[in-house]
Amino acid sequence: MAIIPITQGVDNPILRTKSEKVKKFDAKLQKLLHDMLDTVKDENGLGIAAPQVGVNSQIFWVRFNHDTPQEIYIPMINAEVFDISKEMENGEEGCLSVPGVFGIVPRHNSLTVRYTDPKKKQHTLHLHGLSARIIQHEFDHLNGILCVDKMIKKTEDGAKNKK
Secondary structure (H helix, E strand, C coil): CCCCCCCCCCCCHHHHCCCECCCCCCHHHHHHHHHHHHHHHHHCCCEEEHHHHCCCECEEEEEECCCCCCCEEEEEEEEEEECCCCCEEEEEEEECCEEEEEEEEEEECEEEEEEECCCCCEEEEEEEHHHHHHHHHHHHHHCCCCHHHHCCEECCCCCCCCC
16 A cells, blocks of 8 residues: 655646646556555545656546445546536635635536546546546546635635545
C-alpha cells in the first residue's frame, strides 16, 4: 500500500495544466493506479485525478454508491464526456487539493462518459445526479480546472466530516 501526497493549492502549476492522454499501459501505469486507489481510500474521497498526485495524465478514480454495500471504485483512463444535459443542479463540493474549502457548484444533471480501463477495454456509462457530479469534478482536474473556479457560493461549515 502506497499513499501518495496530495498536490495542493489553487495556483499549483500541475493542477492548472491540461493533462496528456495515456499511451502506455505498462507496469508503471498499474503501480500509479494502485497507489492512487490507496490514496483516495485513505482520504475517504469520492474521486481523485492524476494531477492531484502530481502526474500530468488523463487518469482518475471515481467512487460510486459510497457508504453502501454496492460501493465501487472505478479507474477511468482517457475519459471523454458527452451527451451532457442542459439541466443543471447546484450541490456542495470540496476538493482534496483545496482542503477546508467547500461551496456550491452548479453541475450538469446527467452525462455519458466513455473511458478505457487498465486492461485497455472501453466502457460507456450513462450517469446522473451525484455520479455525474463526481465525473465532472474529476474531469475538470484533467483540464486544469478546480471546483473553486466554479463555486457560486462558499459554505460556512462545508461538509466538515467529508474529505
